[in-house]
Amino acid sequence: MDFDTIAAISTPLGEGGIAIVRISGDEAVQIADQIFRGAGGKQLKDVATHTIHYGLLVNPKTGAKEEEVMVTVMRAPRTYTREDVVEINCHGGLVSVNRVLQLVLNNGARLAEPGEFTKRAFLNGRIDLSQAEAVIDLIRAKTDKAMNIALEQMGGRLSKLIAKLRQEILETLAHVEVNIDYPEYDDVEEMTHRLLEEKAIYIRDQIKKLLNTAEQGKILREGLATAIIGRPNVGKSSLLNSLVQENKAIVTDIPGTTRDVIEEYVNVRGVPLRLIDTAGIRETEDIVEQIGVERSRKVLKEADLILLVLNSAEEFTSEDEQLFKAVEGMDVIVIVNKTDLPRKIDLEKVRDMASSHTVVTTSLLEEEGIDDLEQAIADMFFRGELETGDLTYVSNSRHIALLHQALDAIEDVITGIEMGTPIDIVQIDMTRTWELLGEIIGDTVQESLIDQLFSQFCLGK
Ligand code: GDP
Ligand code: ZN
Secondary structure (H helix, E strand, O other): OOOOOEEEEOOOOOOOOOEEEEEEOOOHHHHHHHHEEEHHHOOHHHOOOOEEEEEEEEOOOOOOEEEEEEEEEEOOOOOOOOOOEEEEEEOOHHHHHHHHHHHHHHOOOEEOOOOHHHHHHHHOOOOOHHHHHHHHHHHHOOOHHHHHHHHHHHOOHHHHHHHHHHHHHHHHHHHHHHHHHOOOOOOHHHHHHHHHHHHHHHHHHHHHHHHHHHHHHHHHHHOEEEEEEOOOOOOHHHHHHHHHHHOOEOOOOOOOOOOOOEEEEEEEOOEEEEEEEOHHHHHHOOOHHHHHHHHHHHHHHHOOEEEEEEEOOOOOOHHHHHHHHHOOOOOEEEEEEOOOOOOOOOHHHHHHHHOOOEEEEEEOOOOEOHHHHHHHHHHHHHHOHHHOOOOOOOOOHHHHHHHHHHHHHHHHHHHHHHOOOOHHHHHHHHHHHHHHHHHHOOOOOOHHHHHHHHOOOOOOO
8 A cells, every 4th residue: 555654753662761753654764864874874775674773863954963863774564564664762852752753754754643553554454453452452551461451452362263253153154055055955954053053152152251351351441440438537548548659550541430539540569440538428528427328339339349447446336337238249358457556446356247358457557567458459359360361351342342232143143043033034143243243353344433443542653
């Protein structure tokens, strides 16, 4: 395909000290040569592909020296976009990288639209649509774990699985076709039904499996909703602050849902948490009891994890007991705080109430026990299936929607067979399943959808 040459700032993942201006297109090397002065007059057009070169950038009009840079030359097709790519690495931060970009744009490149590099990779056939979408997730990934999933998806795990399912469907459809055209057996109708049903059930189960992992993918990108609950003054806000101070707060673009609930995003040993301090509910309300309880209930219902805080320096109260009841059946970690003070709480009773839940003792004032709590959170999280490395995670809402539609279609196939619907009708539903799965990897997708998707990308990818 024929495209013009584009450029953008492409900050590396992890945002190190180096910034990169990436140029892609037929004229990438030529544009770079106009502004690059290599050692001994070396020209980039003469260098081998996939090599890196030290030099200065100059303004060709004025001859002024602009930046000290390292330039990487990568020729098509072994590049991200499958076009000639030049990457200019500069270590001077934002101001200098912007200057470099300006220089590149003034010498013949066009500023890339958001996601345009990845769009080209897709249009030039280097990656499929679900891989492209994984790049979006990668850019947005808030934690290491989420990043691993995005990377895996980029490696094409999901694509491969979907492609395999589609192949199965195609083969089944072909089989059915043959059986209908060449009825060599008397019981061909029954055979066809049996084969179809068997395959349809297999495909349904595979789609269901993918959808099960979807829920986990979602949790990872948004953080486990973690509610901190407890009576007033037990140390809820202190706990929230400790966790935020100890851990890198996650910068998020997800807006808080409720204003009067304090929310913080943190990464606790690889587990992304959205911490919700329900203390705010009580403390900002005048007629606390009714409204407070009502809202707490709502927060509780939406929580994935509960941190129930008790005060070690006070007796176990009936209000504490009510809180235990309110979180029955949920994932709970019980925190007995203020262990630096003389103990009044009956720990035996607490363990009884907690039953199978983990109990951790802390003194937030003296910064004790926080490690244990973090370990308990990580254990609880990774004890689940999430640790299994061989899962294919689906973490993209468009994929999830399509998988649901595909599931509906394949269920229609199964019901159709069970109800003795004519084969050609069943075939239609089977074909629809194939098409819907194809949309996930971009095989049967329309142009407008592609544009819509790529416009979501950050600049420079
Ligand atoms: P909340 O009402 O549950 O949010 O409780 P806060 O976090 O606001 O804490 C209530 C009071 O208890 C504050 O004065 C805290 O400094 C104090 N506090 C919190 N944790 C501890 C602790 O471990 N030991 C002691 N002695 N005081 C604590
Ligand atoms: Zn508080």
